Amino acid sequence: MSEQTTPSPTTTEEPAAPPAATEAGPSAVSRFFSSPAGRSIGLVVALLLLVVIxxxxxxxNFASVDxxxxILRLASITGVVAIGVTFVITAGGIDLSVGSVLGLSSVVASLGAIQTAADGFWPLMVFVAIAVGVLAGLTNGFIIAYGKVVAFMATLAMLVAARGLAELISQRQTQIVTNDGFLDFFRGDLLGISWVVWIFIIVTLIGWFLLNRTTFGRRTVAIGGNATAARLAGVNVRRHTVYLYMxxxxxxGIAGTMMLSRTTAGTSTHGLLLELDVIxxxxxxxxxxxxxxxxxxxTVLGVLLFSTLTNVFTQNNLSSSVQLVAKGIIIVIAVLLQQRFANREGSQSP
Amino acid sequence: MIKDDHPVSLLEVRGLIKSFGSARALQGVTLDVRPGEVHCVLGQNGAGKSTLIKTLSGAHQPDEGDILWNGDKVTIDHPIAALELGIATMYQELDVVEGLSIAENIFLGHELDKGGVLQRREANKRTRALMDRLGHPQLSPTREVGTLSPANQQIVSMARALSHDIKLMIMDEPSAVLDTEEVDNLFRVVEELTKEGIAVIYISHRLEEIERIGDRITVLKDGKSVASSIAVSDTPTRELISLMTGRDVENVFPPAPGVPDDAPVVLEVKDLALGSHFSDVSLSIRAGEVVGIAGLVGSGRSEIMETIAGHRKATAGTVSVKGTKLRPGSVRDAVDAEMGLAPEERKSQGLILDEPIYRNATLASFARFARGPLLNEAAERDATAEQMRALELRPAEPNRITRTLSGGNQQKIMLARWLIHGTEVLLLDEPTRGVDVGARVEIYTLIRKLAAAGTAILVVSSEIDEVLGLADRVLVLADGRVLDEKPTSEIDEHGVLDLVMKGSAA
Known part of the structure; x- marks a missing residue:
């Protein structure tokens, strides 16, 4: 890969120290926009623009707390899935199966038998949903890390298979959630904010901490940056890959529970095409x-951008088709901008 | 080859200036190339060689200064413009498409076609002619380039340049991927080119190569030409080094103090084998000893290193560190036994270029700095800064992005990684590839210092004089077999080559 096309990102947290006078970098402006804060600023500006529109x-109708x-609730399910996928993509992988796995976990967790078993203790449904997700991830991870199948194909296979399995288990029937404890909890709120949103916030905070402050996160970035170097330095790349997909x-799985609570039903069609929104x-x-x-x-800003967009369009009674076109345009613009700044920074090396 | 009656220059560069942001990569370069000469451009990393090449090949535009081609002022605003003038460039990083055949690579971008239909037979015929001219008639035009060795990929790259009607060929460190024999062939090709009146701009770190084929030299330092078009024959090596580095270099290799007889054996390798790559490799290194492996490219040198480090799984034999056997193919075991590998392909196998220095320096040990699962980045940065100061890597800024460092400094980061982790055994595969003369001396000194501290060191290099100068003992390798083992005081470069030639023939 030539130097011109290789992006040279800076660190994910601390702004890079100013380069020495002898090897001065690009101008302050472009350096700012290619710094982590600068990159986010672009998103924040886009988001604010949408809010103004x-x-x-x-x-x-738009500018109210309600x-x-x-918007936040709209963003929550996609958001939780996106946090998990951020780790996979950071490590250089991809997970196309998350939408299907969400559907499968909603179906399994809302099975009659599970709901009955969860009569006295509703969190059991949550555990079951997460367990289904973890198992699917474990399968993905094993096939990718030990079977050496490219992540794209392995998770594409899971996308198809998990959807099929969900249909088999549910016999294509919608399974109504009857567990009152479960429904009551998710109907409730804390400080006026729905539990669904709180879950998104908590998952985000944990995700941020995990990625930026733990050895797990460091290994994730290292593997994505240079898997061979990480392996030669003693990082168990294969095992870590399995953890990432889990x-x-x-x-x-968590998002599957959120979906169950929002629709009060489990069905094999939950999370259809969600992976595209997430990626x-x-x-x-x-x-x-x-x-x-x-x-x-x-990632959070990206999710909020798309959910705000959806909301603005809905408020104006515009068709969802128009919305899809707008979404496509936003994706292209965002990626173009990213590359521009990355290139400007990359071209400094003489 | 040089005519003294003031011939018209083929290429003249005057006062070239190029900045990137506030960094001035070129600040006044003068270059004068005549038809049919080999003009060497020398300079340390960061001296501006790459920028100069890119300016001449149309990848960069100069801010100021003139480029004259056959006496006429020209603007080279695109790589195609350079090719149209007759300037072809062979970049250091191989620029071939691995999935295409040799012929397809050569005619990439200027395919031979009739009304859009490829003339494959014609392309293959011309490719065969080019390969003959380059001394590699055995390379079939239909062979996939990905299956070729780096040296042969370079031949393809060269053939592509020659498939255009060129008058000037720029070669950026062409010998970096070649062994001695292949370098000879390269030089033969260069000679052929110059006989046809084609000029060559030759860039290399290896001074002895420049003495062999160069006609005139331009030396760059800090983006300026500190010496322009001086004749190779009138300029001693020492003067070149001091021009490049701005200081005198007395002894390139630090003295080897010798290893006491009672020093414990740290690394013990017995009858190690890896499939068809090598077999029956045994060696032992004592604390404080530097052992070198000399051999041609493809003799199994790197494979031996990688197998010892557990990167590859040995098919037979054992590796032990201080009496503890390592499981074959376990990098974890090797790292736990405090064995570090600085791989040959520093950029693709060793470093995460877009991460800060400290994260590369602590890649093998960040979990040890951590409190439980929580990273302690402040401690990592401190440890890195300390090592950077010890390695004289200035400025000691652990937060800098690794990509922005020169090759020599990147190599120091690799060493720092294992210094921070702690090492009993250090495996260095081509420790000075892409490292300029000044930084080489520092790295040699560093390797000796590490040995003096009790580390057992194994060095592989394709430069035989480097192995001999650095190591206490040398293993001579050919075709995956150890031919001989000798103290370096009892053998010289000729001796090694003699062994290799005889051994390969046997």
């Missing part, structure tokens, strides 16, 4: 698709 076109909470699966949000957020750089904050 929403306020102007839909007025009170509507903001609606993490993505767990997040899909779009992660990459628009600034995580490199080739790995080596990941940002949880960016």
């Amino acid at each position: 929403g306020t102007v076109t839909a007025g009170e 509507n903001m909470l609606v 993490l993505a699966g767990a997040c899909a 779009a949000a992660v990459v628009v957020g600034g995580t490199l698709l080739i790995g080596g750089r990941g940002t949880i904050g960016g």
